[in-house]
Amino acid sequence: MISWVIILTVFQAAAPQRESPRGPRPIPGRGDSQGPTPTPLPPEPTPRPEGCEKTIALQEPPPGSLVESIKEFMKIFAQKLEDEEYRGQIQITWSFGGLHFSQKQVVFSQFTTRRSFIRNLSQIKYLGKGTYIDCALRNMTHQMTYHYSGTKAVLFSVVITDGHVTGSPCAGIKAAADKARDQGIHIFSVAASSSIDEQGMNEIASSPIEVYRDNYIVMEIVDGRPRMNTDTIDQIIKVMVI
Numbered sequence: 001m002i003s004w005v006i007i008l009t010v011f012q013a014a015a016p017q018r019e020s021p022r023g024p025r026p027i028p029g030r031g032d033s034q035g036p037t038p039t040p041l042p043p044e045p046t047p048r049p050e051g052c053e054k055t056i057a058l059q060e061p062p063p064g065s066l067v068e069s070i071k072e073f074m075k076i077f078a079q080k081l082e083d084e085e086y087r088g089q090i091q092i093t094w095s096f097g098g099l100h101f102s103q104k105q106v107v108f109s110q111f112t113t114r115r116s117f118i119r120n121l122s123q124i125k126y127l128g129k130g131t132y133i134d135c136a137l138r139n140m141t142h143q144m145t146y147h148y149s150g151t152k153a154v155l156f157s158v159v160i161t162d163g164h165v166t167g168s169p170c171a172g173i174k175a176a177a178d179k180a181r182d183q184g185i186h187i188f189s190v191a192a193s194s195s196i197d198e199q200g201m202n203e204i205a206s207s208p209i210e211v212y213r214d215n216y217i218v219m220e221i222v223d224g225r226p227r228m229n230t231d232t233i234d235q236i237i238k239v240m241v242i
């Protein structure tokens with residue numbers, strides 16, 4: 001199983017250039033905690049991870065449009081994961097769940113099928129008012145461990161945000177992210193746009209950072225116009241199914 005979280009947030013800044021795709025193997029964030037945390041598996045023809053996707057959406061400034069773009073991005077992402085199920089006979093079952101956040105958190109989808117997830121994803125509305133990334137990470141960790149602790153599920157979380165916070169009432173990003181990793185959750189840190197606080201983005205990402213942060217971005221600026229970066233989707237999926 002693969003769980004996954006997406007956090008949406010946005011402001012304005014300047015973004016790093018995309019680099020060409022790279023394909024290092026995902027390494028478990030930080031092994032520890034009880035027992036063997038299942039790590040992403042080798043491409044063996046064995047029935048393996050079922051996925052559980054968790055999405056955390058966050059607040060954002062150019063409210064309307066960016067959130068809509070992120071929703072579209074996530075939809076494409078979920079649809080592409082479907083294709084992977086049949087590839088190479090590796091059976092992967094995905095479960096999806098999502099959390100949208102600002103200062104508060106709204107679980108817009110419990111762990112469910114791709115279809116239900118996409119349906120609920122489409123209903124996300126911009127929350128506005130502040131950004132507490134640490135609390136969102138804590139909530140996501142709670143949701144994932146509550147449902148999947150003790151199982152063989154491989155847990156992935158995709159966090160889409162801008163790295164800027166308006167407060168840290170839940171002990172800060174670093175502590176919250178460390179806790180998630182200690183629970184075996186692999187966190188991808190994806191910039192909503194080019195306006196980001198890179199340090200915040202890096203604190204969210206699991207290690208190695210070149211794999212889990214890697215300048216992932218949803219909406220980049222190309223020739224002065226916003227464009228969805230679908231390479232990011234492909235790159236993340238590659239890391240997940242390797």
Ligand SMILES: *[C@@H]1O[C@H](CO)[C@@H](O)[C@H](O)[C@H]1NC(C)=O
Pocket residue numbers: 105106107138139142
């Ligand atoms: C997570 O967010 C939900 C709201 O969707 C809330 O009911 C729940 O208490 C939160 N859990 C934690 C651990 O923050």
Ligand SMILES: *[C@@H]1O[C@H](CO)[C@@H](O)[C@H](O)[C@H]1NC(C)=O
Pocket residue numbers: 108109110111112116117120
């Ligand atoms: C989808 O949203 C509806 C309405 O908000 C809610 O009742 C339902 O539980 C959600 N589905 C999942 C899988 O969370």
